[in-house]
Structures are given as structure tokens and as C-alpha cells.
Amino acid sequence: MKFLCLLTVFAIGSALAADPKEIKVKTKDLPPAVQKGVERESKGATLKGVSKEVENGKTLYEVETVVNGKTRDLMLDESGAVVLSEEEVPLASIPPAAKAAIEKEAKGWKIKKVEVLKKDGTTTYEGHLGKMMKSREVVVDADGKVQK
Numbered sequence: 001m002k003f004l005c006l007l008t009v010f011a012i013g014s015a016l017a018a019d020p021k022e023i024k025v026k027t028k029d030l031p032p033a034v035q036k037g038v039e040r041e042s043k044g045a046t047l048k049g050v051s052k053e054v055e056n057g058k059t060l061y062e063v064e065t066v067v068n069g070k071t072r073d074l075m076l077d078e079s080g081a082v083v084l085s086e087e088e089v090p091l092a093s094i095p096p097a098a099k100a101a102i103e104k105e106a107k108g109w110k111i112k113k114v115e116v117l118k119k120d121g122t123t124t125y126e127g128h129l130g131k132m133m134k135s136r137e138v139v140v141d142a143d144g145k146v147q148k
């Protein structure tokens with residue numbers, strides 16, 4: 001009986017944790033403009049997956065890729081245009097003020113990876129931090145100002 005209760009709790013928790021708006025899709029099932037965008041943006045990369053999601057009533061397509069062993073995720077709109085990119089980069093490659101701010105925020109934490117985020121003409125830098133079983137993110141601009 002205890003096992004059945006635990007299994008039920010696990011199943012409910014898993015269902016609640018899943019993002020109901022995100023649906024995995026095959027490239028061949030995408031609208032033609034999005035297919036062209038995926039093809040264009042995944043040249044020279046390994047395509048890991050594509051999903052469709054609705055954010056604020058707008059349909060977007062997330063394209064997960066790996067380039068030279070580093071992750072690169074893109075959000076495409078229905079026209080196939082990139083509206084957001086997240087690309088893993090070495091910490092040393094970002095602007096010095098952004099690097100210093102991430103290192104300051106990471107005191108006592110391990111910097112697991114750093115990503116460059118580009119959206120609406122704005123570039124920010126996201127540090128993924130970990131400590132024991134915990135994780136958190138810090139986002140800074142090129143001047144090192146914490147964004148969230």
C-alpha cells in the first residue's frame with residue numbers, strides 16, 4: 001500500500017513539474033518557414049531536439065543544438081526568425097565586468113557553465129551555479145550589473 005501511495009505521489013509530482021505548453025515535435029512536422037530556420041541555424045551543429053510552445057499567446061519553437069561540444073538553444077518565431085539565442089561559452093570569453101560580476105555572485109558556488117543570451121538586440125550573460133544539490137542562475141549585462 002505504501003508503495004502505491006508513493007508511486008501516486010511521484011506521478012502527480014511529475015505531471016505538475018512538466019511544462020504543459022511545451023510539446024516535442026519532429027522537424028518534418030514544422031511549418032515550412034520554421035523548417036528553413038531550423039535548417040539554417042543548425043548548420044554545423046548537432047540537432048538535439050525541437051519543441052513547440054506557446055508563450056503569451058505566441059507560438060515559438062525551441063531548437064536545441066550542440067556546437068563544438070557546447071550547447072546552443074534558439075527560439076524561433078513562426079516566420080523562422082531567431083527571437084532568442086542562448087549559447088554556452090567559456091567564462092574567459094565574456095566581457096571582464098560581466099566575468100567579475102558572475103565570479104562575485106558565485107562565491108561559495110561552482111560556476112557550472114556560462115551562456116550568452118541575445119534577445120531583442122540585448123546581450124546578457126548567464127552564469128549557472130551549483131553547490132551540493134542546489135543550483136541557481138545569475139544574469140548580468142556587459143557592465144556587470146545583475147539583471148535577475
